[in-house]
Amino acid sequence: MTGPLSIATRLTKPWSDGAGPITPPIQQTSLFAFDDYAAFEARMMGASDEPLYTRVQNPTVAAFESMMADLEGGAAAVAFASGMGAISATLLALALARPGARVACVEHVYPDAYRLLERVLRPMGVEVSYHSPEAFAEDAELLRGVDVAYLESPTSMVLDVIDLPRAAAHARRHGTMTVLDNSWATPVHQRPIESGIDVVVHSASKYISGHSDTVAGVVVGTAEVVGKIRDLTLPLLGAKLAPFEAWLLVRGLRTLVPRMRMHEATANLFVDRLARRPEVTRVRSPGPNATPGLTGRSGLLSIELAEGIDIPRLADGLKHFRLGVSWGGFESLIVPAAITLKQSGEKNAPQRFGVSPRLVRLSLGLEDAEDLWADLAAALEVAAA
Known part of the structure; x- marks a missing residue:
């Protein structure tokens, strides 16, 4: 009996079994047509999951999302037009779930994530606090009453690390949702969901792409949380990843x-x-x-x-x-x-x-x-x- 396949083997698996394309085709289209009225009505009423419009879903983008969910060990993933698209969508969906929400953020966070918290979320009534990486693991009461803990490990510029299993355990006790930017380590060197982290975000422009030719972001987590992020942001805010960029990201993931x-x-x-x-x-x-x-x-x-x-x-x-x-x-x-x-x-x-x-x-x-x-x-x- 063989064990689970390694990341390298899973990433290099051809897209089609047997005869067929090795890589997923680029479905470079803005919309998808239907055979008849009944099929169209079923999709519009939510009784079908057929592709409708690329701002909402696209098979090439879905291929990339599926690969990322598998790599990070999550149930689902949703891709965005930039890393900040992924971060902002996640924080807006989770931190605005109730009035007066609280976000605890790690120090030395990515500067644009900091600006998002200060320029957008704080003026909208979200209470934001900043704490050292050590505090999230060592202070068992730090996250009491906190809705979202936004983390990086390692952190930007200074590359400080967090004990993720301990931080996640504290968060679970207090009902705090944990979000971690895993762009630095990638799933090759760190698998936060296995350590108890709820949501993983990536600037896929970095190592996931690997070729400095793509700007993209992706969020991985449970089907419920990813669905909440997808439903709020993609139809309404429109930061959807395009099919060609998704194809480039699949190309990058192979290596x-x-x-x-x-x-x-x-x-x-x-x-x-x-x-x-x-x-x-x-x-x-x-x-x-x-x-x-x-x-x-x-x-x-x-x-x-x-x-x-x-x-x-x-x-x-x-x-x-x-x-x-x-x-x-x-x-x-x-x-x-x-x-x-x-x-x-x-x-x-x-x-x-x-x-x-x-x-x-x-x-x-x-x-x-x-x-x-x-x-x-x-x-x-x-x-x-």
Whole structure:
């Protein structure tokens, strides 16, 4: 008797059994027609689940959603036109379920998620509080009276981790819904639902896509919760993922496991060598077993540089690392926190939570690891001169 198939095998399974297409076809259409009046009426009355209109459902998008639900171990998934589409849909559906709802958010959250909480949900009457990653696991009473706990593990920029099984257990005792952004680890390295988390969100633009050519988001959870998110947001707010992008995401998922293994191998090399560099005072890169359930390291890490290191000179001296937002693609990127701290108009998340201006985030791509290291090492020497 064989056990369950590995993630790599499930992801590379051809779309059709026997003869037929290896990949799901792109159904690039805005609407779907019906054979007769009775079939049309049945669909409009909810007695049929046939595709009707792509803003609501599309078979290519459904193929991607099915793969993500399977990977994360959830009963259902719903895809959106961006990661923020997924996050905003989830928080709007869950946090506005009753007047005066309360949301507890982890510190060092993704800046646009922070802005959503402060600019949209708080003015709508939602009470928002922020807490350290440790507090969610260590303070058994933190979530008393809280409707939604919005979590990241690891967190943005500083990459702090949460003990998810303990945090989820506390949340269950208080009836708090838990939502976790799993974009950094992916289901390859972390399976939050198995740790008791209720809802998982992804910026699928990152590792899920892997090719820096798609902007998308996805939510995974129980059929009831995903149905609530889908019913509120897709027909009314319209942030639905398009068929072509869904097809690109299915393409990206086929190579997720080998890509994550290559990212991890490069990150392991960097973590080991960066720890011995005099220009670097701290390396932030959670590895396997840094917290329960985390089984691997992704290619996104942060370093804190010593005083006197010229960060603009470091960034401009790199050849293989490009200056740019986002991460998780085939290319290597660098983002100095000093730039994000200068964003105007408000106290954004990095400022709010005290991110060091000496911090630099690196996204390690799929280039040769030694080429990347030689590039960074040379730029560090120049920046320290």
